[in-house]
Amino acid sequence: MTTAADATARRPGLLRDLITLTKPRIISLLLVTTVCAMFIAERGVPSGWLILWALIGGYLSAGGANTINQFVDRDIDAVMGRTERRPIVVGRITAGWALAFGLTLVTASVLVFGFGTTWVAAGLSLLGVVLYVFLYTLWLKRTTIHNIVIGGAAGAVPPLVGWAAITGDISLGAVLLFAIVFFWTPPHFWALALMLKRDYSEAGVPMLPVVYGEPATRVQVLLWTVVMTGVTLLPVAAGIAGLLYLISAVVLNLMFLYAAWCLERGDTRRDWAAVTFHFSLIYLTLLFVALAVDAAI
Numbered sequence: 001m002t003t004a005a006d007a008t009a010r011r012p013g014l015l016r017d018l019i020t021l022t023k024p025r026i027i028s029l030l031l032v033t034t035v036c037a038m039f040i041a042e043r044g045v046p047s048g049w050l051i052l053w054a055l056i057g058g059y060l061s062a063g064g065a066n067t068i069n070q071f072v073d074r075d076i077d078a079v080m081g082r083t084e085r086r087p088i089v090v091g092r093i094t095a096g097w098a099l100a101f102g103l104t105l106v107t108a109s110v111l112v113f114g115f116g117t118t119w120v121a122a123g124l125s126l127l128g129v130v131l132y133v134f135l136y137t138l139w140l141k142r143t144t145i146h147n148i149v150i151g152g153a154a155g156a157v158p159p160l161v162g163w164a165a166i167t168g169d170i171s172l173g174a175v176l177l178f179a180i181v182f183f184w185t186p187p188h189f190w191a192l193a194l195m196l197k198r199d200y201s202e203a204g205v206p207m208l209p210v211v212y213g214e215p216a217t218r219v220q221v222l223l224w225t226v227v228m229t230g231v232t233l234l235p236v237a238a239g240i241a242g243l244l245y246l247i248s249a250v251v252l253n254l255m256f257l258y259a260a261w262c263l264e265r266g267d268t269r270r271d272w273a274a275v276t277f278h279f280s281l282i283y284l285t286l287l288f289v290a291l292a293v294d295a296a297i
Contacts, residue, residue: 017087021070021098022063022105030158032285034058037162037177039292040240046166053116054165057109058158061125064105065132065154071099072137076203082196117165124164128157145208148193152185159288173240176231177291183228184284187221187260191277194218194263218264221276225260229253232287241294248290252283 034054038046070077070088074095077083087093093101106129113122136151144150159177160170193200193207194217200207209217232249235241259279263272 013092017092018101020087021067021093021101022059023066024059024063026066027059027062029281029285030062030155031055031058033177033181033288034158034162034165036288036292037159037174038166040173040177040295041163041166043295045296050117050165053112054121054162057112057116057121057125058161060105060109060112061129061161062158064102064107064109065129067098067102067105068129068133069137071095071102072133073141076142076205080196080199080203082199113161113165118168120168120170121161121165124157124161124170128154128161131157142205145206145211147206148189148208149186152182152189155185156181172238173235176234176238176240177288179231179234180228180287181284183224183231184280186224187228187256188277188280188284190217190221190224191263191273191280194221194273195271195277215266218266222257222260222264225256229257235291241291243294244297245290245294248294249287252287252290255279256283 035051038051038054070086073083074086074088077086078089083089088095088098106126109129110122110126113119113125131151132154136147136154140147140151156178159181160174163174163177164170190208193209194214197207197209197214201210208220232253233246236246236249256276256279259272259276263276
């Protein structure tokens with residue numbers, strides 16, 4: 001018989017599992033791009049309340065999408081070493097409850113964005129969820145090597161949301177921020193795919209290194225990094241970023257290009273796939289922070 005004490009003892013574990021479903025470490029980077037876009041749209045420091053509501057709405061939206069993603073992918077998560085201990089896979093949370101939790105978070109996020117910022121931001125936030133769940137998870141992920149390229153649009157939506165939270169619309173500056181994240185996604189994720197090639201192969205997910213091999217993937221990482229470098233300079237050309245951002249972008253791009261070049265040439269002195277992947281996270285964070293600081297000053 002379950003006692004009140006037993007139920008109370010399980011609550012921290014349940015709360016921990018629910019937080020795990022939202023993937024907070026991944027969400028943190030999405031929130032950075034959202035808030036930094038708000039600074040750029042404001043051309044200064046936005047209202048603290050707007051930032052707060054955007055942070056709450058952004059976490060709920062991304063957390064809901066991540067939870068629904070784990071509901072859909074629970075079969076392949078069970079055979080991948082990186083994901084085999086997720087709450088749904090091991091049975092600590094049922095699939096039905098996880099889906100209900102994810103849908104609740106998404107609904108709450110739309111309301112938070114709509115009433116706390118603008119309804120345009122709310123609509124764009126919902127669009128990001130739809131792209132991630134339906135375009136990427138349900139369709140592209142298991143069918144084509146282009147899953148990350150096309151599906152990357154979902155991860156590039158947060159800057160649009162942040163911009164719309166301030167202005168209530170989408171302009172050229174927002175599109176350029178979207179493009180930066182969009183072109184950053186393939187080299188970022190394919191570096192990770194190189195690290196997890198065996199997992200993706202066992203799960204039957206047609207990631208680029210599984211289908212075309214590691215050498216071809218390393219070339220693609222370098223090529224997309226070159227293109228991304230050019231895209232990151234467009235905000236300066238468009239007049240929405242200045243000298244501080246330009247210097248930051250050049251330095252960060254040179255570092256990213258060096259890592260991608262070492263990865264492509266097969267340098268074995270270190271695991272360049274891991275270096276490229278982990279640096280890509282730092283890169284995008286610092287790039288958007290530089291954009292925000294440049295706008296604020």
